[in-house]
Amino acid sequence: MENRKTITSKDKIGFQKLIAVFGVILFVGKLIAWKLTNSDAVFSDAMESVVNVISAFMGLYSLHLAAKPKDDDHPYGHGKVEFVTSGIEGALIAIAGIMIIYEGINSLIVGKTLSKIDLGIWIIAATAVVNYLLGYISIKKGQAENSLVLVSSGKHLQSDTITTLGVVLSLVVVYFTKIYWLDSVVALVFGLYIIFVGYKIVRKSLSGIMDEQDPDLLNQIIKVLEENRRIEWIDVHNMKIQQFGANLHIDAHITLPWYYSLREAHNEMEKMIILLAKNTKRSVEFNFHMDDCKTVSCSVCQIKDCPVREKDFVKRVEWTPENVTSVDKHTVD
Numbered sequence: 001m002e003n004r005k006t007i008t009s010k011d012k013i014g015f016q017k018l019i020a021v022f023g024v025i026l027f028v029g030k031l032i033a034w035k036l037t038n039s040d041a042v043f044s045d046a047m048e049s050v051v052n053v054i055s056a057f058m059g060l061y062s063l064h065l066a067a068k069p070k071d072d073d074h075p076y077g078h079g080k081v082e083f084v085t086s087g088i089e090g091a092l093i094a095i096a097g098i099m100i101i102y103e104g105i106n107s108l109i110v111g112k113t114l115s116k117i118d119l120g121i122w123i124i125a126a127t128a129v130v131n132y133l134l135g136y137i138s139i140k141k142g143q144a145e146n147s148l149v150l151v152s153s154g155k156h157l158q159s160d161t162i163t164t165l166g167v168v169l170s171l172v173v174v175y176f177t178k179i180y181w182l183d184s185v186v187a188l189v190f191g192l193y194i195i196f197v198g199y200k201i202v203r204k205s206l207s208g209i210m211d212e213q214d215p216d217l218l219n220q221i222i223k224v225l226e227e228n229r230r231i232e233w234i235d236v237h238n239m240k241i242q243q244f245g246a247n248l249h250i251d252a253h254i255t256l257p258w259y260y261s262l263r264e265a266h267n268e269m270e271k272m273i274i275l276l277a278k279n280t281k282r283s284v285e286f287n288f289h290m291d292d293c294k295t296v297s298c299s300v301c302q303i304k305d306c307p308v309r310e311k312d313f314v315k316r317v318e319w320t321p322e323n324v325t326s327v328d329k330h331t332v333d
Helices: 009-039 040-066 082-111 119-145 147-175 181-209 215-228 262-277 295-301
Strands: 235-244 247-256 283-291
Touching: 009 040, 009 147, 040 082, 040 119, 040 147, 040 181, 082 147, 082 181, 119 147, 147 181, 215 235, 215 247, 215 262, 247 262, 262 283
Parallel strands: 247 283
Antiparallel strands: 235 247
16 A cells, blocks of 8 residues: 655755756856965865765756656666765765865975965855855755755755855965965865765665665654554564655554454554554555464453453553564564
8 A cells, every 4th residue: 555645856856956056156156266365275165066066966867766656667666766866975075075185285285375365255155155055955855855865965065064164264364374274274174074974975875775774763653553553453563664765665564363354454454554644744655464363462462352362461562663673473471
């Protein structure tokens, strides 16, 4: 069964286009600032903007592809492309950090004299403000629509903002002190920070590609089931959750009384699916399997008037990530 919730792919693509356009504009602005100042830190910041532009267009492509419907070759849709492009973006961010470190070390060794620093400060500061606002909006929009691409783009823009502020700070200090090597030292510090940000984005992308369990999402789903469980639902086990971009696929086994008719059992399963669908802010495809109860299930079965009970009820088992994801039915030793 599938629960479809409308997620505005058109809005996401439109916003990503905006990010791409501003990326090009900001890159040109930073190139102008570099030409004016001859600052190694500004040059490194401009080179990072190249990554912004590439990443923005890659994100645009991935959102377009992820919005395509399922087909015979992709029965689960195209959503996982967001993990791939986000991972590439993270790698590019890390490479930009390495470039910044390289340029900073080179400047420390060779030495540089800066010019028109005051004008460069104003240009770079303006790009920082625009980058931060775009990044903030992108992260909020990505979180609301469960888009890893928009979240990654936003984090990238905000990491670029931090780097740019570091560049502004170094320019201000150099402007007043004339100690030019400080420009390169600041670039080195923020280069290391950018590498760390890139690593975190790559790590998150790989976890999605490898279907790593999302503890927060699993806890959210189990909480809904635990708070609304019916006595007919003897247990839920062998649950698996896969993420495909903004969409989810949930597999699970539900144990029901063995004497239920097929219609009765199916209706109970439907009630659980509808419950999860109403409490999940994402498009979800369900693949639930109905299991009949065994004698070992009597100890946790809460049906008081069960006509075929073979063992006494012992206690109610609280559903947790450990027993809901276990392949075995719930029992009490």
